Amino acid sequence: MSLAMLLAWLLQPYVSLPNLVLLFVLAVVCVAFVAGQGPSVLASVLASLAYGVLYVPWTFLDAAESGQYLITAVLTMALSLFISQLTTRWRDKAMESAERARELDRLHRYTRELETERLRNSVLSALSHDLRTPLAGLVGASSSLLSDELTLRPEGRRELARLIYDESRRMQVLVENLLEMARLESGPVQLQQDWEALDEILGVVLPTWRRQLAPRSLQASLPPELPLLRFDPRLIERVLANLLENAGKYTPDSTTVEISARVLDDAVELSIADDGPGFRDDPDLLFRKFYRGDSAGPAVGAGLGLAICRSIMEAHGGHIRAEHRQPRGACFTLSLPRSAEPQEGLPEVLES
Amino acid sequence: MTVDVLVIEDEPSLSRMLVTALSAQGYEVTTAMRGDEALARVAVDDPALILLDLGLPDRDGLSLLPLLKARCQAQVIIVSARSQESEKIAALDAGAEDYLTKPFSVAELLARLRVAQRRRQEAAPVMQRHVFGGLEVDLEQRQVTLAGEPVRLTPKEYQVLAILAQAGGRVVTHTQLLQAIWGRHHSDDTHYLRIYLRQLRQKLEPDPAEPRYLITEPGVGYRLGD
Numbered sequence: 001m002s003l004a005m006l007l008a009w010l011l012q013p014y015v016s017l018p019n020l021v022l023l024f025v026l027a028v029v030c031v032a033f034v035a036g037q038g039p040s041v042l043a044s045v046l047a048s049l050a051y052g053v054l055y056v057p058w059t060f061l062d063a064a065e066s067g068q069y070l071i072t073a074v075l076t077m078a079l080s081l082f083i084s085q086l087t088t089r090w091r092d093k094a095m096e097s098a099e100r101a102r103e104l105d106r107l108h109r110y111t112r113e114l115e116t117e118r119l120r121n122s123v124l125s126a127l128s129h130d131l132r133t134p135l136a137g138l139v140g141a142s143s144s145l146l147s148d149e150l151t152l153r154p155e156g157r158r159e160l161a162r163l164i165y166d167e168s169r170r171m172q173v174l175v176e177n178l179l180e181m182a183r184l185e186s187g188p189v190q191l192q193q194d195w196e197a198l199d200e201i202l203g204v205v206l207p208t209w210r211r212q213l214a215p216r217s218l219q220a221s222l223p224p225e226l227p228l229l230r231f232d233p234r235l236i237e238r239v240l241a242n243l244l245e246n247a248g249k250y251t252p253d254s255t256t257v258e259i260s261a262r263v264l265d266d267a268v269e270l271s272i273a274d275d276g277p278g279f280r281d282d283p284d285l286l287f288r289k290f291y292r293g294d295s296a297g298p299a300v301g302a303g304l305g306l307a308i309c310r311s312i313m314e315a316h317g318g319h320i321r322a323e324h325r326q327p328r329g330a331c332f333t334l335s336l337p338r339s340a341e342p343q344e345g346l347p348e349v350l351e352s
Numbered sequence: 353m354t355v356d357v358l359v360i361e362d363e364p365s366l367s368r369m370l371v372t373a374l375s376a377q378g379y380e381v382t383t384a385m386r387g388d389e390a391l392a393r394v395a396v397d398d399p400a401l402i403l404l405d406l407g408l409p410d411r412d413g414l415s416l417l418p419l420l421k422a423r424c425q426a427q428v429i430i431v432s433a434r435s436q437e438s439e440k441i442a443a444l445d446a447g448a449e450d451y452l453t454k455p456f457s458v459a460e461l462l463a464r465l466r467v468a469q470r471r472r473q474e475a476a477p478v479m480q481r482h483v484f485g486g487l488e489v490d491l492e493q494r495q496v497t498l499a500g501e502p503v504r505l506t507p508k509e510y511q512v513l514a515i516l517a518q519a520g521g522r523v524v525t526h527t528q529l530l531q532a533i534w535g536r537h538h539s540d541d542t543h544y545l546r547i548y549l550r551q552l553r554q555k556l557e558p559d560p561a562e563p564r565y566l567i568t569e570p571g572v573g574y575r576l577g578d
Contacts, residue, residue: 168455
């Protein structure tokens with residue numbers, strides 16, 4: 001208020017009286033905004049007094065003129081009071097909603113913490129289950145092979161050795177997924193991109209997975225001239241392996257798994273579809289880290305496979321989606337962007 | 353003294369496993385845990401085959417490779433973890449004969465050792481005929497037959513196949529293939545290879561979608577299989 005008075009005094013020679021009044025009103029608004037109702041009422045009174053006492057030349061005025069000035073002073077006070085009320089109310093509202101936002105934020109943080117905690121627990125239990133189960137087999141089988149008390153027949157020894165091998169392979173998948181996740185999370189994915197042929201990568205993946213998925217039938221039908229694409233072959237191989245592993249995990253033996261590809265203008269889509277029981281969950285949920293489908297039954301996997309797939313596809317500027325298949329089954333489609341194929345100087349490509 | 357295999361591996365359990373498995377197959381095996389130890393050993397042992405782990409405590413396997421190669425005639429098979437992928441390719445380009453990614457099965461290891469051994473025996477006189485199952489590549493006659501039937505290949509297709517055949521089943525990196533056929537300036541043009549391999553598979557493979565002769569090593573190169 002004193003600042004306003006000082007300013008008014010400084011400006012007095014240059015500014016007309018009505019403008020000085022407005023200056024006081026502005027000061028009242030500021031006080032109301034900063035300090036609230038009480039101080040702003042006081043400021044209104046002070047403002048009109050200051051106006052009345054300091055700036056009105058009472059001694060030189062006749063009754064009619066002083067009446068005018070008196071009315072101005074009273075109106076200034078009324079206006080100031082009114083504006084101070086409005087401002088205060090508006091200020092309180094703003095503070096209230098800020099407080100509410102803070103509370104909401106606290107609530108969000110709390111739920112997030114709860115969520116993380118819940119996630120951590122479920123991850124821990126899933127991981128400890130998934131790591132312990134093969135370990136139990138490994139320790140059991142290898143200690144039997146080493147034991148002097150057991151006399152094992154050759155078939156028995158072989159059976160145990162087979163178990164050790166199978167269990168370690170199972171553990172390898174899990175460990176590799178965990179490492180991959182850690183790598184993907186540790187910063188931007190380092191892609192070793194090159195011009196690759198999708199059919200070549202499938203040529204590597206298919207024979208292995210045909211064995212692993214047996215007795216399920218694995219069929220692939222690709223268009224003859226798939227364009228070359230730029231991608232990291234090892235990461236895309238991992239995406240395919242994770243999808244095929246899921247197909248093996250969540251479907252009965254009688255299932256047919258089909259791989260097909262579609263060439264679009266700006267992308268190539270590869271679909272892995274099965275006629276198994278499908279999934280009941282929201283398709284988007286499936287790609288969340290540590291999420292495990294409710295059709296999973298007894299815990300299998302740490303819920304990392306699809307999350308890894310999504311990270312890898314997004315790092316390539318592509319995407320992956322899950323769809324229900326009619327009449328039954330699940331279909332996962334990954335899409336890799338097409339960039340302009342290399343044209344320059346392919347020597348003798350038309351030879352023969 | 354000559355030994356068959358020198359295992360350069362710092363992880364004791366893995367080293368022990370390799371010694372057990374290889375000895376059971378009749379190989380004579382020695383081991384080294386560190387790079388300097390390995391260099392001392394090769395001079396004495398003159399091994400025929402070396403299994404080289406890329407992650408050694410005192411130096412990286414990549415810098416060890418030329419030193420080993422300078423001291424003996426051994427075929428070197430790189431053993432690496434997945435996190436050492438790029439080093440592995442560098443090692444192949446630097447003259448290592450083959451590679452295995454940890455963890456590997458003993459069956460896989462023995463198969464690679466057999467390929468390396470065959471290659472070592474062939475190394476002296478240059479082999480002119482290479483047979484992979486039903487596929488025969490005659491380098492002298494420049495002729496390729498599939499199940500006894502001659503196959504017509506374009507000059508470049510033949511060159512790709514001949515280089516793979518000469519490697520006798522071990523992996524040839526993209527860079528090695530590109531440099532040998534198109535020269536240094538094209539060592540990054542992997543798309544050439546994709547196209548020629550696709551053509552070759554159409555002509556040679558019973559099922560080009562799941563090749564048995566022209567095997568892809570993703571991100572590394574190609575090898576011939578039987």
